[in-house]
Amino acid sequence: MNIAPVRPHPEKTHDYDPYRRINDRLDQLVVPYTVNETSLVAYRDTVCREGNPAAACYWLLMARLAELALLCAGYYADCGEVTAAGDLLFNPRRIHVHVRGRHQPIVKDRHRPLSEQLNTGGAPYPEFRDWFHHNAITRVMEPALIPDLLSRLTHSGWISVAFLDAYQARMAQVADAMRFGSCATGLSAPPGNPAFRAGRSSDSGIRPAHHCRLETMCYRRLGQDIEQTWHDAAYRSPYLVTAWHREIATAAAGEKKHPGLPEQLSV
Incomplete structure (x- = not known):
């Protein structure tokens, strides 16, 4: 029986090294205890600086960083850390x-x-x-990290509408949990504190219906897809659109929303 060999990626050069390096680091993280906003921004900046936006791995890694940021915000919101969650979700940097x-x-x-x-x-x-x-x-x-990553993914033309819609739905879950964050008691400790780790059970009688309880399945799957895409040019991640749909999506997206635009703030 003839088995078609795995095709090496046509662009598997030094340009792809940062994707695997960062992806491996993300695999080693213990969410949310060994990651924070500062490290997430550093990962994003490394991808932007060393990566190639014309590569599928670039956008899969951006999507994985977006997932990680949302997981952290969800954990913070569930444990009553409203300020930390808001910094990722709303509050401009x-x-x-x-x-x-x-x-x-x-x-x-x-x-x-x-x-x-x-x-x-x-x-x-x-x-x-x-x-x-x-x-x-x-x-x-x-801007805040999560909307910044979402904007990049939306305007890239690479990421599927299904992923983007699901991501925004989970953003709404985090925002809903934040509304009830002030109801929690004994949860003002920083993320490394035992009280933070116990948060999800200690406030179960106060607001269980509003916990995010975000799953890590998508985050893990994106990591696997990055590795598989790097090894096999023929593999198409379900989180990506086809080349034909990408052209349509890019044309429909229009101009990107750049930072530095006027925005009204309450004083």
Whole structure:
């Protein structure tokens, strides 16, 4: 019986090394205890710097990082760590405030209201709000990690609609869990603390219906697909669209949404 040999990838060069290296590191992580926002951003930046956006492994790895970020946010939300979950899901990593008459922008404190940071004179809030409305504008320079990764995947033209839809549905699950995060008790410890690890059982009588309980199956499968895609050019991951559909999706996506666009913030 003749068995067709596995075809080596036509682009299996040094360009593919970062994918396997990072993928192996992700396999060794203990989620969420050995990963955080800083390390996730570092992984993303490494892929962007060393990878090739024209390669399937590039986008599979980006999708796996997006899954990992969402898993972390889900764990944080389930354990009442609303700020940590919000930093991944909503809170931009860097915001510039441009004030009339000032040449250099002010960098917004990430976890502090603008009314506290800028209202140094202690003006009444309505007065400060009116001044801010007429004299300042905010620009998001670095969005939160999860929406940033989702935007990249959506506009890439490589990732299937089914994955993107499921991902956004799970983002909504995390957001829903965050709404009830303040109801949990005894869960203010950092992720490495035993109280954090016990969170999912200790608050079972408070808000069990709103736990994310996100599964790692997709995250693990993406890791396997990265390895298989690297070895076999003929393999097509179910998380990817075909080349023909990719052309259509890319054309329909239009222009990418770049950071640095004005965004309204409450003050």
